Amino acid sequence: MRGAVLHAPGDVRIEQLPDPAIVEPTDAIVRLSATCVCGSDLWPYRGINEVTEPTPIGHEYCGVVEEVGPGVSSVRPGQFVIGSFIASDNTCxxxxAGYQSACAHKVGMTGAQAELLRVPHADGTLVATPDDPDPELLPSLLTLSDVMGTGWFAAVAAGVRPGMTVAVVGDGAVGLLGVLSARRMGAERIIAMSRHEPRQKLATEFGATDVVPERGDDAVARIHDLTDGVGADAVLECVGTGEAMTQAIRSTRAGGGVGFVGVPHGVSIxxxxxFATMVxxxxxxxxxxxxxxxxxxATLRGEIDPGRVFDLDLPLDEVAEGYRAMDERRAIKAYLRP
Amino acid sequence: MRGAVLHAPGDVRIEQLPDPAIVEPTDAIVRLSATCVCGSDLWPYRGINEVTEPTPIGHEYCGVVEEVGPGVSSVRPGQFVIGSFIASDNTCxxxxAGYQSACAHKVGMTGAQAELLRVPHADGTLVATPDDPDPELLPSLLTLSDVMGTGWFAAVAAGVRPGMTVAVVGDGAVGLLGVLSARRMGAERIIAMSRHEPRQKLATEFGATDVVPERGDDAVARIHDLTDGVGADAVLECVGTGEAMTQAIRSTRAGGGVGFVGVPHGVSIxxxxxFATMVxxxxxxxxxxxxxxxxxxATLRGEIDPGRVFDLDLPLDEVAEGYRAMDERRAIKAYLRP
Incomplete structure (x- = not known):
């Protein structure tokens, strides 16, 4: 099969790789209908996470079950499935407790920017759709594998409730879907922190009521201006830097919540x-x-359309352009067709 | 009046001070029935917080209203009152939102180890009892001014719910009352982390089901042993050091909560x-x-008896001995009679 391999910072290539095979009886092999590039893929691509050897990359996926091991009972070949970027047994x-990403037997997925993918703990990890989905829904269904679920968790973790004022730090795909999530949870006011016009526009379409282009101290001051000096009830931190975390904490009211989902890099709180902010x-x-x-x-019923974060659509063979476009912020998120 | 003044690390004295007077129309003057030494008073007493000039000290109090300013309407002279260690208007x-310690007009109390105390925002800060309380209840009522409310908040902040397994880091008065709070909130299993026999005993009487004398890595391992490798559902961090915070976070299950009420000293998270622990x-x-x-x-009905944390009872004039005994860990908490 063809699959993306990261060789070194800035060097991602499509190569011919062995087809994955069932290893454990609980495995499934999925023929991918769609995959994509994640913001977190950019950490090694940019050399911020070390790349020590050529590594198959990618962890967002949906597709049709090709084969299952003898221990798999909840999905069968031919079914369309979506799974998490962390495989979990869903029984520990x-x-x-709902923390499958901390599963006692978790396996971080990789190698999903490819034609085929081996999914461990298939019963615990994969969820099948009732029927073959409309192809137009593929981008939205794909987001549920990570980016939409991550934006949703940011809002859950921040404690978003109906009527709240919510601020979102980060205008990447996760932040934008954090806006969509907060809106769906009934937030009354949603402040998107973004200085990029196309992202501001999408944030507004997803439900943002205000856009704050400032950063750092100025951004904190704007949030306090917009909330009568009180601070936001909930803040979604969707970046992962120390600056973003500080901005998030300082923008939140006492007793309010910060939900953080950007993988922390050099963050120390x-x-x-x-203690002083009581956040x-x-x-x-x-x-x-x-x-x-x-x-x-919600996606099958057409109530949410998270797939709109994909503003670049490429065949898998052009994966390198997907990374380049996201690295240069020319694209919010690159969709890949295997 | 007589009042305690901290002159330098290790040097606290009772001195003749001017009687406090109404300054703002919203002030009250309270004649104190009881006061005490707080664990947080030990930070400056030990020189960990700098002492730059002689400072009246103490912030836990209850007593009888002596005088009120013209803007005070909810309490009147003669009433027995208890107030928070942070004065708040209770209207901002x-x-x-229930975060009075973050009041927009908050005033940190000090000078309460004395005969009289000026309480700002009296309407927002003081709560009167229905009648003059039984003198035997004074120690328990006094704890509500800070130490019991702080232990209670630790449990609230950690998200303690009926049936949970709760661990408490710190066997000072706050930690012990955290045990009592978790019990009252319905925790099923309460693990007190203490290596001091009298404190272990009081923790057990307050409701601890297990005592872990280990610290650091060994303590974390014991908590995981006691919880089938999962971790505690909620952990109360009642110390304020980096070690205690690390121990608390590592003892908690994914999605579980750490409630921290020890004033952080050199804590960096x-x-x-x-991110990895999901705490x-x-x-x-x-x-x-x-x-x-x-x-x-609850105290007037006899349902809780938090005053049992006082194991040293002194006249105010012997305040220095109260500090010494707590500093040397000869006493859990010193009660002072003005």
Missing amino acids: PHCR PGGRL RLHGGPAPVRRFLPDLID | PHCR PGGRL RLHGGPAPVRRFLPDLID
Whole structure:
């Protein structure tokens, strides 16, 4: 099969790779209908995470089950499935508590920018749609594998409730889908922090009521201006840098929540500041498996259209252009057709 | 009047001070029935917080209203009152959200180890008891001013719910009352982390089901042993050091909460660890004003007896011995009779 391999920072290539095969009885092999490039793929692509050897890359996927191991009972060949970017057994205490991304037997997925993918813990990881979905829904269904579930978890972790004022730090695909999530959860006012016109536009279409282009101290001051000096009830931190985390904490009211889903890079949170601000903090790798059934239903019913974050559509063979376009911020998110 | 003044690390004295007077129309003057030494008083006493000039000290109090300013309407001279260690107007958006310790007009109390105390925002800060309380209840009522409300908030912030397994880091008065709070909230299993026999005993009497004397890595391992490798559902961090915070975070299950109420000293929380563990974090100066009405009721009905944390009872004139005994860990908490 063909699959993307990251060789070094800036060097991602499509290569001929061995077809994946069933290894454990609980595995499934999925023929991918769609995959894409994640913001977190840019960390190694930019050399911020070290690349020590050529590595198959990609972790967002949906497609049709090709084969299952003898221990798989909940999905069967021919079914269209979506799975989380973290494989989980969905039976351990963490999974049962809704934290499948902390599964006692979790396996981080990789190699999904390819034609075929081996999915461990297939029963716990994959959710099948009732029927073959309309091809037009593929981009939206694909987002449920990570980016939409991650934006949703940011809002859940921040404690978004109907009527709240919510601010979103980060205008990447996760931040934009955080806006969509907050809107669906009934937030009354949603402040998107973005300085890029096409992203501001999409944020507004997803439900943002205000756009703040400032950053750092100026952004915090604007949020306080917009909230009568109180701060936002909930803030979604969708970047992963120390600056973004500081901006998020300082924008939140006492007792309000910051939901953080950007993979932290060099983030250190001063305990004294967290104590003084009384902000609640919750985040991590999103347990998207928890949200998959509801978000699949909402997508199939046409109630959400998260696939609109894809503004670049490429055949898998042009994966390198997808990385370049996202790295240069020419694209929000690149959709790949295997 | 007589009042305690901290002159330098290790040097606290009772001196003759001017009687406090009404300054703002919203002030009240309270003649104190009881006061005490707080664990946080030990930070400057130990020189960890700088002492730049002689400073009246103490912030826990209850007593009888002596005089009120013309703007005070909810309490009147002669009433027995308890107030928070942070004065608040109880009308601003933070107060209305139950975060009175973040009041837009908050005033940190000091000088309460004395005969008389000026309380700003008297209407927002003080809560009167229905009648003059039984003198035997004075120690328990006094704790509601800070230490009991702080232990209670630790449990609230950690998200303690009926049936949970809760661990408490810190066996000072706050930690011990965190145990009592978790028990009252219906926790099924309460693990007190303590290596001091008298404190272990009181923790057990307050409702601890297990005692873990280990610290650091060993303590974390014990908590995981006791919870089938999962971690505690909620952890109360009642110390304020980096070690205690690390121990708390590592003892908590994914999606579980750490409530932290120890004033952080040199605490820095690695964003990567918080992300990886998926632990919720919430803390700060306890909004004890939120809890005062219910905790006063529970104390007057005899349902809680938080005053048992006082194991040293001194006349105010012997305040220096109270500090020494707590500093040397000979006493859990020193009660002072003005």
